[in-house]
């Protein structure tokens with residue numbers, strides 16, 4: 001990794017940003033604050049790392065991830081936009097995660113936090129959609145805050161899209177975690193061909209492949225991790241869908257960019273607006289998907 005000292009900038013507080021060659025020599029930003037460090041690749045505006053000083057990393061990143069132009073990174077926080085899941089003849093989960101985003105500004109604040117703003121340039125893939133802009137603001141402090149702002153630039157037509165911040169969390173042992181905040185919520189069970197069900201568990205445990213789209217829920221979700229002695233809290237705004245995913249054994253073995261045993265150390269609890277919760281954005285309006293990820297000891 002090369003650290004270009006000339007491009008390093010310190011703010012009036014202690015937060016700072018460095019431009020580095022990341023893995024696969026792909027450009028990335030390293031953000032250091034008094035509480036935490038984070039890494040963000042320009043491809044996909046992809047946060048691959050966030051770690052508080054006194055904690056293990058918050059985000060899971062696969063040892064087998066590709067770091068190649070145009071290939072998705074396995075782990076961290078893929079930005080899924082403007083569609084979620086497969087689309088005939090097109091890449092799964094949209095094009096935003098595969099494209100280089102422009103770094104528009106970074107602002108170390110006097111309180112020590114650092115905000116970085118990216119914009120998705122006009123790629124040909126976007127031209128089949130209405131004119132829109134997509135900005136992504138990552139704020140690093142003692143928590144990680146993410147905001148995906150999509151603006152419909154059309155004067156006359158709605159912009160219909162899905163969005164999802166596909167957060168991969170690091171856990172000590174999948175057998176020793178539970179997820180709370182989803183009881184009573186309707187979901188589509190992708191493992192059973194999108195069968196519609198209602199969550200009955202107060203404390204959801206994962207003991208096999210789980211791939212669920214919970215609908216019409218704006219509530220915070222918590223991951224209680226007994227083996228890392230940590231609780232992760234996921235708070236969101238302008239998000240009505242929560243997706244929970246763990247590939248378990250057989251799917252893990254089928255994924256070339258994911259280790260066979262890595263399903264034991266991760267869980268995706270994703271926030272966005274997908275399926276029946278897709279966004280119909282009126283002309284000239286913006287949607288602000290916002291996520292606050294915090295953590296602490298049990």
Ligand code: TA6
Pocket residue numbers: 072085092093166190211243244245268270
């Ligand atoms: O969000 C869950 C999911 O849609 C799963 O169905 C699973 O395929 C996962 O995302 C990963 O997708 P990817 O295209 O990154 O392999």
